[in-house]
């Protein structure tokens with residue numbers, strides 16, 4: 001069974017056709033990078049995968065569940081599919097440790113001691129074990145984003161969605177966040193769908209690169225084809241030329 005399957009998916013905002021006949025299959029363990037110009041539908045596509053946006057037509061199967069079916073339990077989907085946003089979205093009035101422990105405690109009813117142990121090991125994994133008792137506002141943007149990633153991992157999801165996770169960060173913080181993401185991508189049990197313009201990340205750890213424009217997928221290549229062989233689609237080639245700086 002594939003982790004994520006789009007079959008002829010259509011998504012509208014009112015009259016606006018935001019996703020046009022999306023067909024896409026992502027296998028468990030794959031790291032897929034989604035690129036494309038502003039307004040091409042990247043966020044919309046990624047947000048349909050955990051039900052933040054509903055689709056109007058077609059079939060979308062995530063972890064074996066059909067998201068087009070209104071009876072599908074979205075909480076179950078969100079337990080298995082985590083999301084990291086551009087603006088971290090940490091709970092401002094809770095400590096870093098509490099931010100990580102909250103959902104597993106409430107949603108998974110994880111034992112308190114085990115929950116704390118896992119939270120501390122995740123803080124260690126993102127290089128911030130010494131920040132456990134701080135409040136989010138005391139941390140830099142890059143540190144907050146690494147906490148948001150640790151918080152997603154604490155649910156032990158099967159898939160993680162990243163929506164431009166480094167685009168709100170100061171340049172000097174970006175590498176620390178990308179290094180954490182690369183570490184997760186190398187873990188073959190995690191499926192990752194990442195909207196980013198960080199082509200270094202894509203070159204290093206992506207299995208595939210997908211190019212979207214006007215709500216359509218115009219190119220879906222292995223990273224080798226995409227970066228070395230040149231994409232066959234003209235717009236994808238032009239876009240790539242613009243975002244890769246040598």
Ligand SMILES: Nc1ncnc2c1ncn2[C@@H]1O[C@H](COP(=O)(O)OP(=O)(O)OP(=O)(O)O)[C@@H](O)[C@H]1O
Nearest residue numbers: 013014016018036037038039040041042043044045
């Ligand atoms: N809630 C909404 N209501 C109406 N239109 C929307 C909504 N969300 C997005 N859109 C429109 O859908 C189109 C695709 O938006 P989306 O945010 O998915 O693009 P994107 O490729 O992620 O862009 P960016 O790189 O700028 O974030 C845009 O034209 C946008 O204005």
